Amino acid sequence: MEVKARAPGKIILSGEHAVVHGSTAVAASIDLSTYATLRFPAHSDNDGLLRLELKDIGLEFSWPVVRIKEALSGIDVPNPSTPTSCPAEAIKSLAILVEELNIPEAKIGIAAGVMAFLWLYSSIQGFKPATVIISSELPLGSGLGSSAALCVAFSGALLAYSDCASLDFSHQGWLNFGESELDLLNKWAFEGEKIIHGRPSGIDNTVSTYGNMIKFRSGNLTRLKSNMPLKMLITNTNVGRNTKALVAGVSERTLNHPDAMASVFNAVDSISGELATIIQSEAPDEISVTEKEAKIEELMEMNQGLLQCMGVSHASIETVLRTTLKYKLASKLTGAGGGGCVLTLLPTLLSAIVVDKVTAELESCGFHCVTAAIGGQGVQVCFGGSS
Ligand SMILES: Nc1ncnc2c1ncn2[C@@H]1O[C@H](COP(=O)(O)OP(=O)(O)OP(=O)(O)O)[C@@H](O)[C@H]1O
Ligand SMILES: C[C@@](O)(CCO)CC(=O)[O-]
Numbered sequence: 001m002e003v004k005a006r007a008p009g010k011i012i013l014s015g016e017h018a019v020v021h022g023s024t025a026v027a028a029s030i031d032l033s034t035y036a037t038l039r040f041p042a043h044s045d046n047d048g049l050l051r052l053e054l055k056d057i058g059l060e061f062s063w064p065v066v067r068i069k070e071a072l073s074g075i076d077v078p079n080p081s082t083p084t085s086c087p088a089e090a091i092k093s094l095a096i097l098v099e100e101l102n103i104p105e106a107k108i109g110i111a112a113g114v115m116a117f118l119w120l121y122s123s124i125q126g127f128k129p130a131t132v133i134i135s136s137e138l139p140l141g142s143g144l145g146s147s148a149a150l151c152v153a154f155s156g157a158l159l160a161y162s163d164c165a166s167l168d169f170s171h172q173g174w175l176n177f178g179e180s181e182l183d184l185l186n187k188w189a190f191e192g193e194k195i196i197h198g199r200p201s202g203i204d205n206t207v208s209t210y211g212n213m214i215k216f217r218s219g220n221l222t223r224l225k226s227n228m229p230l231k232m233l234i235t236n237t238n239v240g241r242n243t244k245a246l247v248a249g250v251s252e253r254t255l256n257h258p259d260a261m262a263s264v265f266n267a268v269d270s271i272s273g274e275l276a277t278i279i280q281s282e283a284p285d286e287i288s289v290t291e292k293e294a295k296i297e298e299l300m301e302m303n304q305g306l307l308q309c310m311g312v313s314h315a316s317i318e319t320v321l322r323t324t325l326k327y328k329l330a331s332k333l334t335g336a337g338g339g340g341c342v343l344t345l346l347p348t349l350l351s352a353i354v355v356d357k358v359t360a361e362l363e364s365c366g367f368h369c370v371t372a373a374i375g376g377q378g379v380q381v382c383f384g385g386s387s
């Protein structure tokens, strides 16, 4: 028995960090995904182990399922229909299981992802031996939602073989979940994100689950229908960062300067609202597309300024901003900042020569540029290795 789930990464067009503090944000899925394959052994191959293979990092782990059961004794699992936060005592016991793996110091960031896996696996599937394999097209820890895509892909694969989903196992190729199944899957993914991020807003797992473009505020999602082409250059500064630490830094600044930060978050809320209106408004001709793009560029610049106020920009991000500005292009960081990825709007009438020039200049600084398609499918599954 085998199922593969795929979950897309995302870009945040406006509102990262402020969304954690109740402001509106706008995000869209991108056509780069994380894949989770779940395989249950045939009866004769059952060795009592749960295996996790992380292909992108080149690490493999396994645990006797009885050890996981011991670690979570006294906790109400499995309970697939009721997404539940990992209790503090379970976090401690899972942390011990993960410490025993002796993950190399340079890769220690993945410990949180492994803990999220153990919690989601035992909560949804219980203590059955299985193999789970993860691979991703997303750069890890770079602002494109790799942690959320991981949790959504885990939840998708795990729920596909649970009583909470009724999917057609004989279907060939990629298959969508039903609406109520997606709601459950999204809640489980959020519980995984909490283990990785500390205090996520839920926007990343939500856009990875449902796909397309969304407006998100205080846990509530509004699906947006874009009425204009939106092309973004994504520049990865290759500067590593950690979303949990950056989110904690903004919370600290908010404690230190509550009134000033409330004004910053308020401004971001207005920017996201305006951005959503522009993206959705009808554009009858080319002129109005150009006008809309000019407004979006201004909003991106304003949002970037406010992200600087929050303390989440970085010298590498500033280099991208300066470089793209030479070509009269507007940019902003996306995701948690502190390095990671930067978005640059590529207006419809911009010549391919300029795109090539700015890309070459950015890459000469040691950055890596990609153009990803925006607003595609959310999570999907495929049974029996037919894709
Ligand atoms: N393919 C993967 N394999 C193993 N672990 C992963 C994978 N993708 C994500 N992770 C986990 O997620 C962590 C990165 O999450 P983090 O939230 O810091 O960055 P991000 O999600 O890429 O960016 P952002 O939250 O700003 O969008 C990794 O350290 C690891 O624990
Ligand atoms: C920085 C943040 O706003 C977005 C990370 O992609 C965190 C979150 O919303 O959970």
Ligand SMILES: [Mg+2]
Pocket: 145, 146, 147, 148, 197, 204, 243
């Ligand atoms: Mg993340």
